[in-house]
Amino acid sequence: xxxxxxxxxxxxxxxxxxxxxxxxxxxxxxxxxxxxxxxxxxxxxxxxxxxxxxxxxxxxxxxxxxxxxxxxxxxxxxxxxxxxxxxxxxxxxxxxxxxxxxxxxxxxxxxxxxxxxxxxxxxxxxxxxxxxxxxxxxxxxxxxxxxxxxxxxxxxxxxxxxxxxxxxxxxxxxxxxxxxxxxxxxxxxxxxxxxxxxxxxxxxxxxxxxxxxxxxxxxxxxxxxxxxxxxxxxxxxxxxxxxxxxxxxxxxxxxxxxxxxxxxxxxxxxxxxxxxxxxxxxxxxxxxxxxxxxx
Ligand code: 13P
Numbered sequence: 145x146x147x148x149x150x151x152x153x154x155x156x157x158x159x160x161x162x163x164x165x166x167x168x169x170x171x172x173x174x175x176x177x178x179x180x181x182x183x184x185x186x187x188x189x190x191x192x193x194x195x196x197x198x199x200x201x202x203x204x205x206x207x208x209x210x211x212x213x214x215x216x217x218x219x220x221x222x223x224x225x226x227x228x229x230x231x232x233x234x235x236x237x238x239x240x241x242x243x244x245x246x247x248x249x250x251x252x253x254x255x256x257x258x259x260x261x262x263x264x265x266x267x268x269x270x271x272x273x274x275x276x277x278x279x280x281x282x283x284x285x286x287x288x289x290x291x292x293x294x295x296x297x298x299x300x301x302x303x304x305x306x307x308x309x310x311x312x313x314x315x316x317x318x319x320x321x322x323x324x325x326x327x328x329x330x331x332x333x334x335x336x337x338x339x340x341x342x343x344x345x346x347x348x349x350x351x352x353x354x355x356x357x358x359x360x361x362x363x364x365x366x367x368x369x370x371x372x373x374x375x376x377x378x379x380x381x382x383x384x385x386x387x388x389x390x391x392x393x394x395x396x397x398x399x400x401x402x403x404x405x406x407x408x409x410x411x412x413x414x415x416x417x418x419x420x421x422x423x424x425x426x427x428x429x430x431x432x433x434x435x436x437x438x439x
Contacts, residue, residue, distance in 0.1 A: 147211065148220040150244035150274030150372075151314035153188055154348035156431045157371040162423030163351070163362070166190035167415060168226060168376035170197065170383055172209045173408050179213040179221055181415035187424030188431055189415075190244075190372060192224040194287045195233055207241040219428035222274070226374070227286050229260075235267050244274035244314060248289065250281050254303060258310060265311050274314035276372075279307045282317070282352045284324030286376070296323075301340040308345035315350040315372050316341075320365075322353035325377050331357060335364050342369025350374065354418070362421050373422055378414060386410035 157164050165182075169175045169191050182189035191210050198206060207223065214221035224244040225237045234245050245268055249260035261277040268275035280299030283292070299318035308316055318341055321333040331353075342349060348371030354362075355377035362373065390397075390406040397403070419425065 145214065145218060147214055147223050147243045150190065150222045150224060152435060153220055153222060153431060154315055154371045156434055158348040158369060160427065161366060162427055163366045163370050163373045164188050164190050165418045165422050165424060166192050166224060166372050166374045167379055168192050168194055170379065173404060174379060174383060174411055175209045176213045177408050177412040178415050179217050181412045181419060182219045183217050185416065185419050185425045186219060186428045187419045188220040188428050190222040190224050192226045194226050195228050195230065196287050203236055203240040211241065220431055227289060231263065234264055238267055238271035238273050242273060244276065246276040248278045250278040258307060261311055276315035276317055276350055277311055277313055278317035279304055280319030282319045282322065282324060284353060286324040298334060298337060299341060301337065301344050304341045305344040308347045313347050316345060316347040317350040317352055322351060322357065324353050327356045333361055333365065335368055338365055338368040338370065348372060359421055366423060375418055379411065382410050382414045383407065
């Protein structure tokens with residue numbers, strides 16, 4: 145089916161207490177694995193791209209991969225742009241076929257962040273796509289953005305309300321104690337803050353830094369309003385490690401398709417695990433039915 149807009153999908157997720165898995169694709173095979181995993185579980189899925197990945201390939205290549213696998217699939221698939229501060233890149237994505245875009249102006253003071261995010265809201269409205277914006281600073285490294293622990297700022301619920309009221313977001317990214325990359329110690333997630341932010345904003349929350357969080361943390365965050373959970377680092381590691389493992393176990397096998405298949409299967413299994421943990425199983429058909437009833 146054609147790619148879907150992120151906004152109604154995440155509303156459905158928030159209202160029905162599950163989260164849509166958002167995986168940062170790295171190539172065609174990982175894109176196909178995420179959509180196939182979603183299909184096998186009848187779940188919606190978000191294929192998201194970092195700016196770095198778009199620069200390495202191109203808008204045209206990425207949109208063609210995602211459309212190709214989504215068109216042959218009965219489950220709802222979103223193509224989303226992850227953290228981006230470049231307005232040209234954001235507009236090019238909206239124009240090229242992404243169905244959701246993210247502005248990350250979180251390094252700026254509140255008013256400047258809001259002004260930049262409003263500019264992107266206008267782009268999202270012009271192209272009819274979903275939108276995510278961030279307030280507070282999430283720890284860790286994502287693409288070319290580095291936030292040290294000392295510089296990270298947790299999101300204030302009252303500020304979150306002002307921000308969300310002004311933007312009508314599909315997803316709200318906020319800092320609640322999670323971090324991009326592997327956790328150095330035990331993550332301290334502020335569940336009270338998640339609940340307070342959601343009570344005031346009533347906006348589906350995007351939980352960043354999903355790699356390394358426990359099943360219990362996922363469940364508690366989802367129960368408090370997390371409707372999109374981002375996974376990137378875990379995919380990067382399984383992507384490389386599965387390749388290495390296959391070669392270590394089969395040092396004489398130089399048939400690329402067998403190596404690629406081993407990698408594909410390992411990645412798909414990992415995606416399955418996250419989709420199930422986030423409660424996405426069976427929600428693909430339910431979301432589509434809810435859209436038909438609303439039409
Ligand atoms: P991880 O790399 O920790 O999984 O976080 C991904 C993310 O939040 C992308 O925006």
